[in-house]
Amino acid sequence: MSWQPVIGLEIHIHLKTRTKMFCRCELAYGLDANTRTCPICLGHPGTLPVPNARAIEWTIKLGLALGCEIADRAIFHRKNYFYPDLPKGYQISQYDEPLCRHGRLLVPGPEVDAEVGIVRAHLEEDAAKNVHVGGAAGRIHGAGRTLVDFNRGGTPLVEIVTRPDLHSADEARRFLQLLRQTVVELGISDAEMEKGSLRFDVNVSVRPAGSDELRTRTELKNMNSFAFAARGIQREVDRQIGIYEAGGEVEQETLHFDPDHELAPPLRSKEEAQDYRYFPEPDLVPLAPPRQLVERLRKEIPEPPGARIRRFESQYGLRFYDAEVLNGSVALAELYERVVSAGVDAKAASNVLMNEFARTGVEPGAVDAVELAKVIEARARIPRDRFNEALAGSGDPGFDAERYLGDGLVVETSELEPLVERVLAANEKEVAAYRAGKRGLLGFFVGQVMRETGGNADARVVNELLRTKLDA
Ligand code: ADP
Ligand code: ZN
Ligand code: MG
Numbered sequence: 001m002s003w004q005p006v007i008g009l010e011i012h013i014h015l016k017t018r019t020k021m022f023c024r025c026e027l028a029y030g031l032d033a034n035t036r037t038c039p040i041c042l043g044h045p046g047t048l049p050v051p052n053a054r055a056i057e058w059t060i061k062l063g064l065a066l067g068c069e070i071a072d073r074a075i076f077h078r079k080n081y082f083y084p085d086l087p088k089g090y091q092i093s094q095y096d097e098p099l100c101r102h103g104r105l106l107v108p109g110p111e112v113d114a115e116v117g118i119v120r121a122h123l124e125e126d127a128a129k130n131v132h133v134g135g136a137a138g139r140i141h142g143a144g145r146t147l148v149d150f151n152r153g154g155t156p157l158v159e160i161v162t163r164p165d166l167h168s169a170d171e172a173r174r175f176l177q178l179l180r181q182t183v184v185e186l187g188i189s190d191a192e193m194e195k196g197s198l199r200f201d202v203n204v205s206v207r208p209a210g211s212d213e214l215r216t217r218t219e220l221k222n223m224n225s226f227a228f229a230a231r232g233i234q235r236e237v238d239r240q241i242g243i244y245e246a247g248g249e250v251e252q253e254t255l256h257f258d259p260d261h262e263l264a265p266p267l268r269s270k271e272e273a274q275d276y277r278y279f280p281e282p283d284l285v286p287l288a289p290p291r292q293l294v295e296r297l298r299k300e301i302p303e304p305p306g307a308r309i310r311r312f313e314s315q316y317g318l319r320f321y322d323a324e325v326l327n328g329s330v331a332l333a334e335l336y337e338r339v340v341s342a343g344v345d346a347k348a349a350s351n352v353l354m355n356e357f358a359r360t361g362v363e364p365g366a367v368d369a370v371e372l373a374k375v376i377e378a379r380a381r382i383p384r385d386r387f388n389e390a391l392a393g394s395g396d397p398g399f400d401a402e403r404y405l406g407d408g409l410v411v412e413t414s415e416l417e418p419l420v421e422r423v424l425a426a427n428e429k430e431v432a433a434y435r436a437g438k439r440g441l442l443g444f445f446v447g448q449v450m451r452e453t454g455g456n457a458d459a460r461v462v463n464e465l466l467r468t469k470l471d472a
Contacts, residue, residue, distance in 0.1 A: 002209040003244070005237045006217075007172050007202060008164035011179060012157055013062075013189045014126065014197035015055050020154035021125040022049030022092065029195055033131070033149040041154035043087030048283050051076075055156035056099070058188040059123040060289055061297045062158060063100025065182050065304060066118045070294050074099045074122075076281040081274070084148050085127040093159075095278045098122035099287065105182075106306040107166075107175045108313075110320045114171050117163030128153035129196075152196075158189075164203065164214060169233040173226045174324075176200065181305045185330050193225055202229055204236045206244070216250045220257050232257045308333060316346040325354050331365035338369030344376050352376050356388060362395035374401035381456070413461055416449070420465050423448040434470055442466060 019026060023040035040047045060070050077095035103118030129152040134144030160179070166172045180198060183189040191198040205217040220236060223229040240250050303311075305327055312323035312333070327333045332353065339349045353364075357372075375390040382390075382405060390404035423445060424431055434441040442463070449462045 001245075003206045003237075003241045004209045004211075005167055005169070005233070006164045006205045006207055006214065007166035007169075007233060008217075009160075009162045009166070009172065009175065009200055009202055011160045011162075011176070011198070011200040012126075013160070013183055013191055014195075015058050015156040015158060016189050016197070017052055017054050017058070017156055019052060021052050021055055021123075021156040023154060025154065027155055028151045029197075031151060033147070033151060036151045037153070042150060043089070049092060049281075051284060051287075052156060055123060056287060056289070057293070057297060058156075058186070059099050059121065059158050060294060061186055061300065062160075062183060062188060063103065063121050064294070064298050065186055065301050066100070066103035066105055066121060066160070068100035068103030068118055068121060070289060071097060071099055071101070072288060073097065074287040074289075076284045076287075077278045078281050079124075079276045079278055081276055083127070084146070085130050085153065087128070087150070087153070091125060091127060092281055092284070093124035093278075094122035097286075099289075105162075105175065105178065106304070106310070107171060107178055108306055108309045108320065108324075109171060109174065113310075114166060114175070116165045116175055119161040119163055121158055121160045124157050124159060126152055126155040126157040164205070164217075169230040169237070172202065172233055173230040176226050176229065178304075178306050181327075181329070185302055185305065199223075200229070202233055204233055204240070205250070206237055206240045216252050218250065218252065219254045221254055222257050228257065302330070305330070312336075316340065316350070318346070318350055322350050322354060326350060329364065331363070335364040335367055335369055335372070339373045339376065342370050342373035344373045348379070349373075349376060352379065352391075357391050357394075360388070360392045360394075362392065366395035368394070368399055371399050371401040374405060378405045413465070416453070416457055416462065416465055419449055419452045420445075420462070420469055423452065424466075424469060431470065442470070445470070 020041055023038050025036045025038050025041055028036040040049060063070055074094060075097040076092050078090040079093045080090040082089060098120045100121040105116045105118060107114040107116055128148050128150040131147045131149055132143035133147060166175055180191045183191050189197055200223060202220040203217045205215045207213050207215050218236060220232050223232060243250050309323045309327045312318050312326060313320060326336045336349060336353055340346050372394050379387055386404060393399055430441050430444060445466045446459060446462050450457060
């Protein structure tokens with residue numbers, strides 16, 4: 001019997017607005033603890049939240065990029081729970097009337113594409129950050145005490161929930177990469193896992209291939225990279241299959257993925273049914289995004305990265321993996337398209353950009369595509385290290401391909417000298433005639449030297465060199 005993995009994701013993304021969600025405190029990452037706080041984000045009694053308009057617009061923008069319907073009316077709710085990182089005792093979030101719902105994201109794959117349903121994308125505020133002291137690597141296990149840094153408290157946070165439409169670890173990884181790229185390209189988040197500005201939980205179950213039932217799922221938390229997530233999912237899928245094949249039942253539980261051991265040991269064996277006692281936030285009116293605003297934001301949405309991969313495959317005849325690599329950043333994708341439109345063969349351009357160019361570490365956004373196109377066109381007829389040098393310099397301001405490819409530099413003066421000597425030695429009769437006054441022979445010598453270099457020398461330099469030798 002074969003099994004199909006079923007995976008759904010819950011992703012949290014920090015918006016990079018200038019200020020927090022409900023107060024005017026500056027967003028701060030890596031600053032001294034508790035230096036960006038005020039009575040509102042510290043939850044003092046009697047304070048009132050004022051929503052950040054930009055965070056609302058950006059959430060709508062993300063919703064549109066994910067093909068969501070934007071609510072005519074959305075409500076902030078209080079989600080009540082007690083924890084030291086939540087001074088108010090509740091988080092302002094969204095519940096049954098979120099800003100965005102019913103979307104989808106296309107995830108192109110090497111064989112099959114996935115169309116991943118987006119259940120919802122809503123806006124909330126992040127909690128503060130608990131800092132565990134005394135344990136290993138800031139982990140709670142073994143820590144002596146816990147400090148709270150309220151700088152993060154109140155950061156605008158978008159939560160995105162997918163349908164369980166992903167069916168392999170690899171597909172989940174590609175979805176996360178595309179989603180990350182989408183928010184980065186929208187300019188609304190830096191979505192960096194190391195900074196905690198992108199976090200996600202993975203829900204995993206398996207079912208007999210061909211069935212559409214949804215079996216009991218487990219939830220993997222604390223993933224710290226896409227690669228770890230893919231490995232964790234694979235492990236969990238194998239574990240569940242093992243249980244079913246042994247005649248057992250999978251239990252619903254939360255598994256804590258430990259990147260050091262690559263295990264998923266249970267954190268709690270039974271999922272506690274949480275009761276957050278959601279109720280409408282009485283200090284905030286419902287959000288009613290005007291249609292003109294939504295339509296204006298819709299016009300600002302760039303081509304989604306998944307669609308771009310698809311287009312690269314068909315428009316340029318690229319393999320999926322090449323199209324995927326070239327779309328790893330919008331800057332690289334744009335550079336590729338501009339190099340091709342400057343006349344370079346699509347396949348040649350993709351080879352150079354993915355290999356030699358990628359190895360230089362040059363920032364694609366800094367490159368003049370027309371100059372780079374000249375370098376790539378010259379690839380076959382210039383020495384390999386000259387080619388690599390040209391690529392390495394291609395991000396420099398005012399980069400001029402001719403400086404590398406132009407006649408003079410292809411064969412340098414120092415390399416020319418022995419060639420000139422050789423040509424003169426091989427043509428003693430003509431040298432004598434020249435010296436006797438047949439000046440017109442200069443052109444003959446120049447021609448000979450140029451032939452030796454395969455046409456890759458600067459004729460003016462050759463001229464000068466020959467004259468100094470002949471007239472000496
Ligand atoms: P809850 O209300 O308990 O949080 P949801 O229906 O909101 O559950 O689902 C939470 C996440 O779990 C979603 O990303 C969803 O796609 C995923 N999910 C739900 N059921 C399954 C399942 N049987 N297998 C895998 N993932 C699932
Ligand atoms: Zn504040
Ligand atoms: Mg849920």
